[in-house]
Amino acid sequence: MNINDCYNFEDFRKLARKKLPSPIFNYIDGGADDEITLRRNSEAFDSCDLVPNILNNVGEPDLSTTIFGKKIDMPIFLSPTAMQRLYHYDGDKASARAAEKFGTFYSMSSMANTTMEEISNVSSGPKLFQLYVHKDKSITDDLIERSKRSGFDAMCLTVDTLVAGNRERDHRTGFTTPPKLTLQSLISFAIHPQWVFNYLTHPKFELANVSKKTDKGTNIAKSVIDYVNEQYDPTMNWKDAEYIAKKWDGPFALKGVMSVEDAKRAIDIGCTAIMISNHGGRQLDGSRSPFDQVKAISDAVGEKLEIILDGGVRRGTHVLKALSAGAKACSFGRAFLFSLGAGGQHGVERLLENMHKEIRRNMILMGCKSVKDLDASKIIFRK
Amino acid sequence: MNLKDCHNFNDFRKLAKKKLPSPIFHYIDGAADDEITYNRNTSAFDDVDLVPNVLRGVENIDLSTTIFGKKLDLPFYLAPTALQRLFHYEGERAVGKAAQKYNTMFGVSALATVSVEEISSMIDTPKMFQFYFHKDRGLNDSCLERAKAAKFDVMALTVDTITGGNRERDLRTGFTSPPKLTLSSLFSFATKPMWGINYLTKGKFELPHLQDYVQEGTSTNTSIGNYFSTMLDQSMNWKDAEKLCSQWGGHFALKGVMSVDDAKRAVDIGCTGIMVSNHGGRQLDGSRSPFDQLAEIVDAVGDKLDVICEGGIHRGTHMLKALSLGAKACSGGRLYLYALAAAGQAGVERALEKYKTELERDMKLMGCTKISDLNRNNLRFRK
DSSP states (O other), rough: OOOGGOOOOHHHHHHHHHSOOHHHHHHHHHOSSSSSSHHHHGGGGGEEEEOOOOOOOSSSOBBOOETTEEEEESSSEEEEOEEEEEEOOTHHHHHHHHHHTTTOOOEEEOOSSSOOHHHHHHHOOOEEEEEESSSSSSHHHHHHHHHTTTOOOOEEOOOSSOOOOOOOOHHHTOHHHSOOOOOHHHHHHTTTTHHHHHHSSSSOOOTTTTTTTOTTTTBBBHHHHHHHHHHHTTTHHHHHHHHHHHOOOOEEEEEEEEHHHHHHHHTTHHHTEEOOTTTTTTTTTTOOHHHHHHHHHHHHHTTSSSSEEESOOOOHHHHHHHHHHTOOOOEHHHHHHHHHHHHHHHHHHHHHHHHHHHHHHHHHHHHHHGGOOOOGGGGGEEO | OOOOGOOOOHHHHHHHHHHOOHHHHHHHHHHHHHOHHHHHHHHHGGEEEEEEOSSBOSSBBBOEEEETTEEEEESSEEESSSSGGGGTTTHHHHHHHHHHHHTOOOEOOOSSOOHHHHHHHHOOEEEEEEEOOOOOHHHHHHHEEEEEEEOOOOEEEEOOOSEEEEEEHHHHHHBBOOOOOOHHHHHHOOOOOOHHHHHHHHSSSTTTTTTTTBBBTTBBBHHHHHHHHHHHHTTHHHHHHHHHHHHOOOOEEEEESHHHHHHHHHHHTSEEEEEEOOOTTTTSSTOHHHHHHHHHHHHTTTTSSSEEEESSSSSSSHHHHHHTTOOSSSEEEEHHHHHHHHHHHHHHHHHHHHHHHHHHHHHHHOOOOOOOOOOGGGGEEEE
C-alpha cells in the first residue's frame, strides 16, 4: 500500500498505521475514556440524509467561502494540531504548503514544532494561530505579539482543554513527547526504522513556539496529559478570553464551544467566529457531537458569528451536511494527520485533492451551484 | 496484567477474570436471562450527550454531596453486595476501609461475610445496612437490632428479590454459596490455586447475620437464586415495609424501586431515599434501566426524598449524566467488586481513585465546580 492507493480516510489511516510507531499512531487515533464521543462525531452525520435537487444547470460549482475575512477555495481547512514533527519530519511545513496549494487555511498549534516565523517564510496562504492560555501570562502575550508580527490572519483560543482528557491508549502505550524509549515501546520503534531514522536525522524536536519560555515537553519526556495539566491555566474565564480578543484585535474564534449560551457570550466578548468542537472526542467522553449541536447554535447566533464545525468530518458529504445545517466551514485534524503520517506534504495534498473532488462531485449531485445553496432544505433528519 | 495496568472498569473486570475461579467470576459478571437489561443499564447513558460550558474558571472542584443526612466526599457510594469474601479473602474489610479512606458510604449486605459489629468497630464513616425480608421474623428482628446497635446510619430494604432471578451462567457453572467442588468446576478451581489457598486458610467462610438462624449459604450449599426463592418472604407488602421503617426509626430507603407510583408510595410510608435499581440486571430481564427511568422519578419525588441512581455505571461521565438529571448520588456493585477481586483493598482504592479523578476531570471539562452546578441544561437527549 502506498499513498497513491489512498482514496479515503480509512486508507490514509491504514497507511499511517503502517508507517508510524504504535504509541504515535495511537496518540492520533485515540480518544477519551471509551471513545463513545469520538465515534459519535462521525456517526452523527448518518442521522441525517441529503435531499438532492435535479435539473438545476449546475455547471462548475463554486466551492469557495469566506471565513476570518479570507476567501478560501474550499469550505474545509486544517485544524490546529500539536507536534506534527512526530508524524512526519517535515511537520507543519508540509501541512502549511499543502494548504496554501489548495487555497485554504493552515492552522498552527501553540504546541507546534515549528515557529510561526518559519511558517510565514514557507507559506503565504491564509493562516490561523491556535492559542492555549498558559499559567505563565508572558508566554500567552508573547505568542499573540509574534502571531501578529508573522502575519497570521486569525487566532483561535482553545477552551476545552482546561484539564487533559483521559486518553487511555496513551496510558497503555506510554506515549510521551518527545518520544521516550521504554521496553514496551521499543519493539514498535524497532519495526519502524524509517520513522526513527527520519526523526533523528532531521532538526531537533522542540515545542518551537514556547521552548524559550519553558523546557517542558522539549527536553523532558512528558506525556501530553501532564503538559496540559501543568502548563495550562485552569482558572481561565471569560475575562481572559475577552482580554485576548482585544489584544489580538483581528478575526478571533473560541475553539471548543458546545452550548448555545456560550455561543451567545462569544459574540459579547468580540469573537468573529466559533469552532464547535469537542476536541475530536479526546476530552470529555459522552459529550455531544458537533454535528448534533450545530443547528441549535446556528439558529441562535449564525447571523452574528461564523460557525466552524470541527470534529468527525471524514467525507465530502459530511461537509455538505454541516454547511446545510448552518456551518460556514468545517475543519479537520485526524484526517489530515493520517495523511501527513502516511506521506508528508504529498500525502496532505492528496487528501485535500480528494476532499475537493468529493465536495465538487457531491455539490453537482445535489444540484448546488455554490455553497450558499446548501441550506436546511437540503437535509432531512431521521426520527 | 496487574493492578497498575487497570485504568477503567473493563480493566478491573479483566484482571478479576484472571484471578477468580470461573463460577465466582460469572456470579459477579452475569445477570438474568439474556442479560438485555444488564447491557442496557450501561448503554442507556449513551442516548444522552453532555453539553459543556466553557471559560468558567474551574481550578477547585468540590465533589461532595449529602444523602441521608450524611455528607460524602464523593457523589457515589459502594452498593451493598453479598458474599464479598468469595471475591477476595479480605472481603468487606477491604471494601469498608477503602470507603472510609475516600469518605463515602459503605453498603453492607445482609448476606455479608463480615459482621456489622466488626465493620462498625473498624470504620467510622457512613454505613448502610441492606436488609432482606426473611420468612423467619426472629432473623429479621435480629438483623435490624444488630444494625441499630452497631450504629449504622441507613437501612435499605431490598424489594426486587422476592424470588431469585434466572441467572443462567450460575446454572451452567454450578455456582453455590459456599462454593462446592463439582466435576465441572474442578478445573477452574484447580487453575486458580491462589484463590483456593486464600479461601481455605484466611478464616472460615461465614454469613454472620444469618447463620444462627439458617444453614443455607454456610453449612448447606445453595445458589443465590435458590436462597431468595426459599428463604425470603414472598408475601412482603407495603405494610411490612412501613412497619420496618418505623421499627428502624432512622434514615430508611427502598432499594429496587422502578415505577413512579411506587416512588410516591415510598414517600408516604416514611422513606427518606430510594435506589432506582433493577439489581444490576440480575433479576427481571427486559426491565427498564435506572437511567432511562430516572427523570420521571426525580420529577415526581425528587424534592421529597433522596433519589439514588444504581446500576450500569462504569464512568465518571455516567455519574455526571445521572446527577444532571437530578439523582442525589449514584451507586454500584460491580463498580468496585471486580477491583476487590483483582487486588483486595488496594484494588478498591485504585478504582475509587480512578472514578474520583475522572469526576474531577469531567467536572472541569463541563465547566462545573460543584455537584449542584449540574442540571438538565447540561444534557441533550438524542431523538
